[in-house]
Structure formats: C-alpha cells, structure tokens
Amino acid sequence: MSQPPISNASTQTVTHVPSPPPKPPNRFKLGYDIFMLIVISIDLLLISLDAVLMSQFSANAAEWLNITQSLVWYQSTVHEPLRTAGGFFTIFLVAELFVRWMIAIQRRTYYRWFFFPFVHWYEVLGCFPQLRMLRLFRVVVIGRRLYQLGYQVLPQLWIERIKFYGDILLEELSDRVVLTIIANFRGELTDTNAQQSIINSTLTRNRAHIEAAVLSMLRQELIPQLQQLKGNPTTGNVIATEVGNAIEEGLANTPELRRYVRMIPIAGSLIESQMLQIGHNVGENVASAVTERLLDAERLDALMQNIAHGIANMDTQNSALETLIAALIADSLSGLEAQVKVQQWKHKDMLNL
Template sequence: MLRINWANLRNSHETPWFILDIVMLGLLTINLIWLLFDGLYGTEFVNHQLEKLTPGFEAAYAPIHRNFILVDLVFISIFFVEFCFRWIVSIVRKEHLRWYFYPFLHWYDLVGLIPLGATRIFRFLRIFSILHRLHKFEIIDLNQTAIFRFFTFYYDVFVEELSDRIVVKVLTDAQKDIAAGSPLVDDIGRRVLAPRRPVLTQWLAGVLNHLGQTIHHGDNGEAIRQHVSKSVGKAVKSNAQVSTLTFVPVVGKTIEKTLESAVTDIVTQSLVNLLSDIDADRVDGFINAGLEEYTPTADVLDKEVLMIINECLELVKSHVAQQRWKSELVKKEQAIPDRPE
C-alpha cells in the first residue's frame, strides 16, 4: 500500500506541489478511464449491450461520444497550462542548464497532448513522472509497493538473462581465439606490460626495499632471524668440519654457538643489504638478463598460462550462467509464512 510520509512532506516544503500532483493524478486518472470507456463505447458489442441494459444512458452518452474530441480538449488545455507553469518554474529555479531543456526532457508530456489514439498512451508516463517526483522527495516510497517490486523483479530477470548470454558469448569467443593459437601471452607482454615496465620495476624495487627495512627492524625481522638461525644451525650441525669443534675441550660448544650466531647475523644482514640496495635499474637489469636466457622450453609455460586463462574463463562462464533470480525467488517464497488452512 502506498503511504504518504507527512514529515518528509513538511520538511521538503513541497506541499503546494504535492497538492498540484494529487490534482493532476486525479485528472489523469479520470481522463484515461474516460478515454478507455469511450473507446469501448465505440465498439458494436459494448454499444449494443449498453443499449439493452441502460438505453437511457446510451442515448444520453451518444452525443458526447460523437464530440468526444471537445471533451478531451478540455483535459488537454488543463494539462498544457500545467506543463507551461512547471516550465516557467523550472526556468525561475534554474533547474536546467538552458531554459529550453525542460520540454526536451519532458517530451512525453507534449506528445501526450496530441489528441490521437496512438499518442494518448503517453499520458500514462505523466503518472509515472509524478510518482517518481514524489518518490524523489521521499514523500512516498515506491519500494514498498507490490506493483513496484513486481516490475522491478521481472526487469532484473530480463536484464540478467540478456546480459548473461552476452557475457557467455563473448567469453566463448575469447576461448576460441585462445584455442586457435592467439598470441595472447605475447600481446599481454608487448602491449600491456612492456609500456608499463618502468613503473613496474620502480614498484618492485620499492617493495623489495620496504621488505629489507621490515626485516632489519621490527617483529618481522626477528621472525626472519629465527628462521635463518634454525637453518644455519642445521647446516652447522650437519657439517663434518664444524662438528669436530665439539671435541675441543671447554670451548668447543662455545665456539660452535658463536660461529652459528655470527653466520646467522652475516646471512641476515646480507639479505637486508641486498634488498635495501636494489633499485629500479637493477631490477630492470635482472629482467633483461632473464629474458636473454629465454629457451624454447618456456613455450610449455606459455601453454600452461593459456590453459589457466581458459580454465578461468570457463569458471567465469559457469558463474555468470547461474540464474540468481531463481534463488532469489525461492528465498522470497520461503520467507512468505504458510497460510492457515
């Protein structure tokens, strides 16, 4: 049910416009119902039934039907005056960039004023325009109406079904291009990554520098040191030459621990220095050195990358093809309480 928010109506200072909208809604409803009745009256079946059931009314309405264009002109005159009035107000309020924008934006109001059967249908749009204006000022809430939810749901269904099929078709064509040997990986490297190589190398150098600073300071650095210490400890204990130090009387164990601690600090500090000293030029040099050593076996990696892309597209297609509106409809049906028998 459509409810009026009186508090928002008072706060919006749109009460005069609200009254005008209600009056226009009433006139539009009367006009459209009258148009429908007059159209039915013009049919032989309805005219014959009225003549049988209410001959007095049929005889009285016959002159009105023959001159209905004059009756409609009365409504058209009222609608036209209201349209001109709103146009003047929009100019005074400077609602649009140009004074002549209003009739272009409300073209359906003008078309609906033409007294022809095909154009009178546009008067329905005036009703929607008024309701939208009241909804915009939160005087009414169309979201709470059953008819609005009905049309919104089936509009979403239509859009989802149409868009899903378009997306699936596009992804299928992309998969066909990949299967046909489209040089996608090369194009990505040449057209996407290569122009952004300076930015990527600078970013990678910054990440490595930040990683080096993080290792050098803070809890993360301590975790790295502990890991390096464990690794060095295992290496020292498994080394035959170093393990002989344990046989040195008194100081054997101390020397081993000191050596282990020193190697841990050296390895950790070397890692910190390596990461902190890396800049964009060195990263770029590493990339160049790696590319120069490119071998035909890397074609296998290209194929794997293409397979990954193809599988990802297949997952996207399966996800897009899911009809989510059906699950929403099931949820709505489950949310409706069972009616008592």
C-alpha cells in the same frame, strides 16, 4: 597577586544546534500532483481500453463469446467520442506543459531556458498521439515523488512486487550483456596474434605489480626456510661436515700431494693424516662462514629482490608462459561466466511467490 580571570571560552561547552525540521510539502503542489496523477491515469486507462476494444483480438473474443453486437455498438458509437476526449486530454497536457515551461523560465529553474523540454523529454514526446503511452513516465515520476513524501500511492505489496520484477529484468538483461562480452572475448583468445598481444600488454602494464607480488611471496615463504638453515644446528653441522668430507676426499684423491708427503721419512704418514684432518676442519669452517654470510637478512633480501626483478622482466616470447597465462585467463572467464549464470533473484526471499 590576583589571578587573571578564566576566559569564558575555555569553560563553554559545545552545544549541537538541532537541525530544523523538514518543511512540509506545499499543499498546492501536492494537490496539483494528485490531480495530474488522476487525470493522466484516466487518460491512459481510456487509451488502453480503446486500443484493446478496437483490436482484432477483441473482435475474435467477441465472436467467440457471442457479444459481437455489443463490440460493434462500442466501435460505432463510443469510439469516436472517446477519441475526441483523448484529443482534449492531449490539448490539456500540451497547455499544461507550456505553462510549466514558462514558469520554469520565470523562476530560472534551469541554466538555460531551452533545457526544460530536454529534462522533461518524456512529457514532450507523450504529447504526440502516437507516443501517448510515454505519459506513463509522468505517472511514475509523480507517484515516486508522492511516495518520497510519505504518501502511500500503491499498496506496499505492489511496490515490493514491482521492485522484485524490476530487479529480475535488470539482472537478466545485465547477465545477457556480460555473457555476450565474455563469449566475444573468449573468441578473440582463439586467435594466436590477439592472444599474444593481450599477454604482452598485460605483463607489460603489470610488471611492477608482478615484481611486488613475487618479492612478497619470496619474503614470506623462502627467506624463513633459508634462515632456518642458519638457526638449525643439525642442518648447519650436516652441511659443514659434508663440505669438510668433500675437501678431505679431494686431498686424499690428489696423488701428487700424497707422493710428495710420503717422501718425508718417518713423519710422512703422520703429516698426511694431519693434512687430511686440517682440510676437513677448513672445509667445515668455510662452510659455516659462507652459510653465516649468505644467510644474512640483508643479503637474502637483496637476493630476493634481484630474483623478483628478473621474474618480472622475463621475456614473454615463451610458449610455456603463453600456455599458462592463456589457461589462467580461460579459467577466470569460465569462473566469471558460471557466477554470472547464477540467478541471484532466486535466492532472495523478498516475496512469497
């Protein structure tokens, strides 16, 4: 009898198709980005230079350096043509922005045709003469795009310094915000009503977590200690002996029982002695049986569950509890505040400054 042919599917090996290599950037778009980067950089350079030379600071510095005539020549001769050139730059940027908007509408780049000015808000605002410094955002966007494509727009050291000081600025700003929030929250805790409301709401929302945490600690710490009493013969014998002695002492200190027993002639003293010994033995047996039953694993776990549930559902109108929780919150805020005040950037060996 011939065997059926083996399916090719069972013998085929899974081959991983290599992902296609990334597409090279469009040369026209890349060249256009570089061109716009140069144009906007020149525009910003001229704007900054003109603003500095037309300021009162430049006048004072020129007077101190005895070059007032040169500065006056610039202000009277170069300033107006430079402003005119800035106007042409602005017209060019407005036209360029409008053309890109039309292209985005034609290509349906955005969900709605009017989304373009909102996405490129910094370019729209940068077209106004009073907000021309916003054109710097366009330079940053183009530079970042070129950097992602692998073109080194700025030296690596400059990039590291920019990132470093940017991290410093963000860290200091966020630290100030967090410290202000902590100070405001600490101030609210001084109000008794606000403090009571915070404690009540905190405990009410987390009763299930409190019960689970208390039960976990009881199971981890208390149950093993109690079960050691069951497994430790020395401790168990001590408890049983003490209970037996207590019952024996109780029988011995019962005058009515002793009087009735001694009324029995001849055997009264013997019966009394045996009765005390029997009471001692009964006490030991009862103590051992009670210990054995109470320290059973299931009974202990049920007892710990009841204890944890009682602690989690305790009444919050307790001055000692309020003091404890307020102290814990204050200590937590102090620890968080101390951690926030640590300037992490000082521990970074990013730059050799």
